[in-house]
Amino acid sequence: MLSESMRRKLFYNTVMSQCFSSDGSCLVAGSLYGYVAVFEISKILRPLRTEYESRRPSYHIEAHPDSHVDSMVSTENFLVTGSIGEICGWDWKSVTSSKAEKTKASWTIKIPSENDSYDGAVVFSLAYCSANNLLYAGCNDSKIYVFSLEDGKLVTTLEGHTRFIHGLSLLDSGTQLASCSEDGTVRLWDLRKKENTNVLTPNLVDNIHRSRLGEWIGAVDFTEDWLLCGGGPKLSLWHMRTMQPATVFDLPDEGIYVAKIYEERIIAAGLASHVYNLTYQGEMLSSIPTSSDTTYTVVYQETPQRLFSIGGASNFLDICTNCNYRELSVQFAP
Structure with a gap:
């Protein structure tokens, strides 16, 4: 159970990361205060019995004490969380059961420290390839660490960015990776050759550049055909073959933290009080109001229950069962 002081603190919470359990039955969210909340989807979608009832997590896990859960991904067997200096794996069978609040990490990978730093690098983004069981970690030391989840060992390090890495995206084939950074670039990596193949700098394009917001991405x-990115520069969609922008989206945002290609549509959010659902050509399909004025994470699944979850600078997560409207909200902490 959460202490009263932690309950008060989490009232002013920020949700940094989310994912779904491997069987799709649970939604999991990580907070600024190091806690993980586990929501059983069947329960949060039930009608409330009284007007005073609220939708809350089934369990809380103190995953990274005195730190924050900046990133997470799901593998078949583990919830994987990234924080300051470490990546932890949590067995899904324990995380989604009555044992959740007493569970301990099944394994921990320490991130190499730079300049003898005690804490190690912060893991801002994670990507997992099931084809080869490799985990990619984008960190604030500008490096991408590649770990084997067979033994937890470092396989290689991808270097090229000069400032911290905000996001990673991986093709399903596991052959290409895209990364974006505070340095204003998007880099494409050939994972077979372990080398950087392309560098995009959106800030250098006149109709994408926004000087007042900076160059950060x-x-x-990305897919085999398209690449989507945004940050200080406007959200933009690029042809993978030509590496030229196809669409520049005109949104009422003050910076982009979420950019996803979903079912021939675009999902975008950030420093704005809405999540935007758009066509590739820039037509607005829907604008979903959010519980906070900043969104850091949007996740979705199709089966066994179609669900979108939106998290950000709030104690609430906004839940949708389609891309058109917010259906309900759930509390990270009571």
């Missing part, structure tokens, strides 16, 4: 996603 806060989010990236």
Whole structure:
């Protein structure tokens, strides 16, 4: 159970990361204060019995005490969380059961320290490739660390960015990775050759550049045909073949932290009080109001229950069962 002081603190919470359990039955969210909340989806979608009832997590895990849960991904067997200087794996069978609040990490990977730093680098972004069981960690020391989850060992380090890395995106094939950084660039990596193949600098394009917001890129996603990115520069969609911008989106945002390509549509959010659902050509399909004025994380799944979850600078997560409207909100902490 959470202490009263932690309950008060989490009332002013920020949700930094989210994912779904491997079987799709639970939504998991990580907070600024190091806690993980586990929501059973079947329970949060039930109608409330009284007007005074609220939708809350089934369990809380103190995953990273005195730190924060900056990133997370799901593997078949583990919830994987990234924080300051470490990555931890939590067995899904324990995390989604009555044992959750007493569970301990099944394994921990320490991030190499730079300049003898005691804490190690902060893991801002994680990407997992099931084809080869490799985990990619984008950190604030400008490096991408590649770990084997067979034994937890460092396989290689991808270097090229000069400032901290905000986001990673991985093709399903596991052959290409995209990364975006505070340095204003998006880099594409050939993972077979372990080398950087392309560098985009959106800030250098006149109709994408926003001088008052800076050059940083806060989010990236890509397919074999398209690349989507945004941050200080406007959200923009690029042709992978030509590496030229196809669409520049005109949104009422003050910076982009979420950029996702979903079912031939674009999902975008950031320093704004809405999540935007757009066509590739820039037509607004829907604008979903959020519980906070900044969104840091949006996750979605199709099965076994179609669900979108939106988290940010709030104690609430906004839940949608389609891209058109907010259906309900759940509390991270009571």
